[in-house]
Amino acid sequence: MKNHEYSKYGGVTLIELLTVLAVVAIFQTLAVPAMSSLLDSIRMSTGINTLLTSIHFARNEATKRNDRVVICKSAGTGECVRSGGWEQGWIVFHDRNNNAIIDAGESILLSELALPTHFKLAGNSPLVNYVSYTANGTTQLISGAFQAGTFTLCRQSDTSVQARQVVISPGGRPRTIKVMVENCL
Numbered sequence: 001m002k003n004h005e006y007s008k009y010g011g012v013t014l015i016e017l018l019t020v021l022a023v024v025a026i027f028q029t030l031a032v033p034a035m036s037s038l039l040d041s042i043r044m045s046t047g048i049n050t051l052l053t054s055i056h057f058a059r060n061e062a063t064k065r066n067d068r069v070v071i072c073k074s075a076g077t078g079e080c081v082r083s084g085g086w087e088q089g090w091i092v093f094h095d096r097n098n099n100a101i102i103d104a105g106e107s108i109l110l111s112e113l114a115l116p117t118h119f120k121l122a123g124n125s126p127l128v129n130y131v132s133y134t135a136n137g138t139t140q141l142i143s144g145a146f147q148a149g150t151f152t153l154c155r156q157s158d159t160s161v162q163a164r165q166v167v168i169s170p171g172g173r174p175r176t177i178k179v180m181v182e183n184c185l
Helices: 014-065
Strands: 068-075 091-092 108-112 119-123 130-133 150-155 161-168 176-183
Touching: 014 068, 014 091, 014 108, 014 119, 014 130, 014 150, 014 176, 119 176, 150 176
Parallel strands: none
Antiparallel strands: 068 091, 068 130, 091 108, 119 150, 150 161, 161 176
């Protein structure tokens, strides 16, 4: 009679399997919040860089066309809106009659879609509805006053949270910075 030998294919015991599952569960518990935070940071960087690119584009188009070019908030309708935040999207257009409203015959040069949900993008008082670049590359309100201000992008929160800002100087030059804000409502 032959001697029964163990199969050459080894298996794992229940204890080994449970140990591996426990280690995987621990790593997953630690990794998911970190991954979520990383994804939010990437989305925020992408959103602020998209806005910054649109601002640079508008400034370049204004000097190239030797005429006013405006960025305004738009909810995907191809028209400027006065309600809501910039997170709903925006358009860049050639503003021939200097009124910061897209009229018949004025062409849309760029259109950006809404940012991911749970993100807020707001401009302070001078930038609440539009940014207007003149032929010399400076920002100017339709009243003729210079236009400078700050856009703030953050994840909605009622506690202190990290944010990204685009600061537009009185000369129209934009730059980005990282800041902490008290809340993002």
